[in-house]
Amino acid sequence: MRFPPPTLRLLGFAGPKHEAEEIKSKIGAFLHDELKLELSESKTVITHATSQAAHFLGYEIRAQHSDTKITRNRRAVNGAIGLFVPRQVIRHKCALYMSKGQPAQRGMLLHDEDFTIVAKYQAEYRGLVQYYLLAQDVFRLGRLQWVMETSLLKTLAGKHRSTVTKMARKYKSTVETPEGPRTCLTVTVPRDRGRKPLVARFGGIPLKRQRKAVLTDRRPVMASAKRNELIHRLIAECCEICEARTNLEVHHVRKLADLNRPGRRDKPDWVHLMAKRRRKTLVICRRCHEDIHAGRGTAPPRK
Incomplete structure (x- = not known):
């Protein structure tokens, strides 16, 4: 049985704390009775926006206070909700x-x-x-x-x-x-x-707030320890099997362990080359690429 993923929500409320607790209780009852879901008590907290910060999707959310920011003869940001970097x-x-x-x-x-x-x-x-x-x-x-x-x-x-x-x-x-x-x-x-x-x-990236920025929550490309770089091999513009210099493509395997799958008796030359260099990629020409996927033999790889 598959369960729906947890949903994150943030509710803003202006009023006394006991009313906030009543709203939280009613929301919990609705989720339990109508949607058959449980409200996480450890993750559902009530915070005071002026004295505490609510944490939501990696941001801090709290009420702002500044007596020195004056706009049109009035303090412009006091009480306004703002997003901050924790x-x-x-x-x-x-x-x-x-x-x-x-x-x-x-x-x-x-x-x-x-x-x-x-x-x-x-x-x-x-x-x-x-x-x-x-x-x-x-x-x-x-x-x-x-x-x-x-x-x-x-x-x-x-x-x-x-x-x-x-x-x-x-x-x-x-x-x-x-x-x-x-x-x-x-x-x-x-x-x-x-x-x-x-x-x-x-x-070269200005650290200036953008009110209409579109967030792209992508996992950053972290450092790797690969010593043979794809960009260097692409710039060389040479098939790493037959040394052809036209119609170059990249052949890759999901993981190096796939090169040693049981049941494969005679390993092709390109498998030996990838295993020897410990690469999951090979820069090869179109003809060699088609031969690999068709299971045909390829030209002897260059050393």
């Missing part, structure tokens, strides 16, 4: 890029290309910023940006056995945004035959 979220995210209280390099990325390292940091940072663009204090993520940028520079310095200052001097650039110029770290990979270069950039 302090513990910032601390937790910063801790992922720190060691002993300081930003630190990420050893698992030292074998990746500079382009990939910057792109991964940006994907993780951009995903969090875009989720909190509705917050009144999204500017507080500036602390996370500094920690991640320092960690990124230390990772690049560790990879090249250089210093943070030299890496910053090499990759820092200025980009134009709707909010004006922003300083960021940029890695550019040139390509031939007049094609646009590949660009990876960290930063």
